[in-house]
Amino acid sequence: GFYHLLNSEHFSIFKQEHANIYQDMCQPITNYFINSSHNTYLEGDQFNSYSKVECYINALTSGCRCVEIDAWDGVNEPVVCHGFAYTTKLLFSDVIAAINSYAFQTSKCPVIISIENHCGIEQQIKMAKIMRNTFKEKLYTEQLIEKCPCPSDLMGKIIIKKCNKKLSNAKNSCKKNIAKEASEDMFDDSEFDFNSANVPSKGNASKISAELSDLVTICQSTSFTSFNHSASHHSFQNICSFDENKALELAQTDLNGFIKHNMTVMSRTYPSGTRLKSSNYDPMPLWMAGCHIVSLNYQTPSQPMYINKGMFNDNGNCGFLLKPQFLRKEQSERQSERQTEELKQQIKEQSERQTEELKQIKDQLKLVKLEVAEQIEEQSTRIEMIEQKLDRFNPTWNFKMKFQIMCPELAMFLFEVYDYENLGKDVLVAQYSIRLTNIARGMAYFFRNFVHFYKNVFLHITKIKRKL
Numbered sequence: 282g283f284y285h286l287l288n289s290e291h292f293s294i295f296k297q298e299h300a301n302i303y304q305d306m307c308q309p310i311t312n313y314f315i316n317s318s319h320n321t322y323l324e325g326d327q328f329n330s331y332s333k334v335e336c337y338i339n340a341l342t343s344g345c346r347c348v349e350i351d352a353w354d355g356v357n358e359p360v361v362c363h364g365f366a367y368t369t370k371l372l373f374s375d376v377i378a379a380i381n382s383y384a385f386q387t388s389k390c391p392v393i394i395s396i397e398n399h400c401g402i403e404q405q406i407k408m409a410k411i412m413r414n415t416f417k418e419k420l421y422t423e424q425l426i427e428k429c430p431c432p433s434d435l436m437g438k439i440i441i442k443k444c445n446k447k448l449s450n451a452k453n454s455c456k457k458n459i460a461k462e463a464s465e466d467m468f469d470d471s472e473f474d475f476n477s478a479n480v481p482s483k484g485n486a487s488k489i490s491a492e493l494s495d496l497v498t499i500c501q502s503t504s505f506t507s508f509n510h511s512a513s514h515h516s517f518q519n520i521c522s523f524d525e526n527k528a529l530e531l532a533q534t535d536l537n538g539f540i541k542h543n544m545t546v547m548s549r550t551y552p553s554g555t556r557l558k559s560s561n562y563d564p565m566p567l568w569m570a571g572c573h574i575v576s577l578n579y580q581t582p583s584q585p586m587y588i589n590k591g592m593f594n595d596n597g598n599c600g601f602l603l604k605p606q607f608l609r610k611e612q613s614e615r616q617s618e619r620q621t622e623e624l625k626q627q628i629k630e631q632s633e634r635q636t637e638e639l640k641q642i643k644d645q646l647k648l649v650k651l652e653v654a655e656q657i658e659e660q661s662t663r664i665e666m667i668e669q670k671l672d673r674f675n676p677t678w679n680f681k682m683k684f685q686i687m688c689p690e691l692a693m694f695l696f697e698v699y700d701y702e703n704l705g706k707d708v709l710v711a712q713y714s715i716r717l718t719n720i721a722r723g724m725a726y727f728f729r730n731f732v733h734f735y736k737n738v739f740l741h742i743t744k745i746k747r748k749l
């Protein structure tokens with residue numbers, strides 16, 4: 282009885298109220314992190330592994346909300362595979378059918394299909410037709426969008442992410458420019474990094490059919506030049522893609538600029554082209570910069586994937602997570618805008634006090650900004666638990682740890698248990714990660730149905746100190 286009680290959800294380390302959607306889902310989608318997969322079709326490495334429809338099913342049913350399709354001209358219809366590699370091919374129509382069947386089994390939140398298009402006009406038209414006929418009313422094709430939609434507006438919808446330039450409608454004068462942008466979009470993904478000498482007919486895929494681009498509304502792939510350029514040219518309808526190295530460089534050189542960019546324009550990051558074995562990069566620094574779609578190789582069990590899992594277990598594993606306050610265009614900011622407006626009204630009426638009050642508002646805004654900046658600079662990325670060598674049959678840690686956490690909103694606890702080896706490298710037997718905000722206090726267990734030796738790990742969490 283006691284054993285079962287300890288094993289019950291009352292003692293789970295995971296706060297049970299966070300096992301359902303509890304966050305506000307009515308904020309602009311630019312305020313959320315989205316659980317995302319890279320080259321979803323691949324079962325193994327990036328070079329000669331199998332492409333499988335099951336990979337889409339696995340990703341979607343585990344809560345992924347952004348899958349990727351690399352589409353190429355096939356014999357009669359488009360196929361999905363990794364370009365310039367020896368991976369096997371899937372029929373585009375089979376992939377679309379699988380997405381249609383499994384998209385909303387785990388979560389009703391919208392699914393973004395990131396299409397890397399290498400098809401000529403003819404098969405692009407086929408792609409568009411297949412998607413329209415399969416997804417039907419699930420397809421989000423709203424063209425007149427004034428306000429950035431929120432996840433709750435888009436429940437049960439499938440969103441196509443693609444370059445949205447129509448060559449057919451282009452004026453002669455901008456034709457060159459448009460073709461250039463479209464081909465840059467082609468190049469913004471990894472496969473081209475390792476075989477640039479063997480680039481296919483550019484003219485072919487740089488033309489985007491109207492049928493396909495009509496399916497693109499929000500999530501228009503856009504090439505990135507600079508934060509300033511984006512600030513004046515891009516909106517919530519655009520999405521910039523960055524290779525992990527470029528994204529990390531931006532996060533390191535201009536973190537505040539990147540955060541600000543990510544408040545209004547969507548960002549997607551993907552693994553570097555050199556990760557041929559489908560290894561993964563650490564998503565944490567990119568979430569800290571506010572990147573929305575941090576796509577990982579889902580097929581590779583690795584620390585980054587555990588971190589991703591721990592992150593998105595939050596909010597009912599629905600795949601959309603509200604960014605921490607300091608990373609989003611804040612309602613309080615909007616509120617303070619409103620307050621500013623109200624104050625301005627008053628000022629109009631009492632003109633003699635005008636200068637003084639305006640100065641006050643300015644000072645207030647400045648103060649808020651300073652606070653935010655400080656928080657970002659001081660945040661720590663990861664805390665590792667100290668390794669302990671223990672009796673493998675009845676390990677008792679009996680060990681107290683104290684952490685000072687600067688950025689509790691994003692802090693993640695990563696538990697790893699290793700099997701100690703006298704010779705060679707210790708073997709990792711279990712991993713578990715959880716966001717600090719999801720940790721229940723008191724006696725708690727994690728690793729339910731854990732490996733061979735012991736079933737659970739218990740810890741006692743007495744107090745979580747918040748330092749803000």
Ligand SMILES: [Ca+2]
Nearest residue numbers: 320351397470
């Ligand atoms: Ca790709």
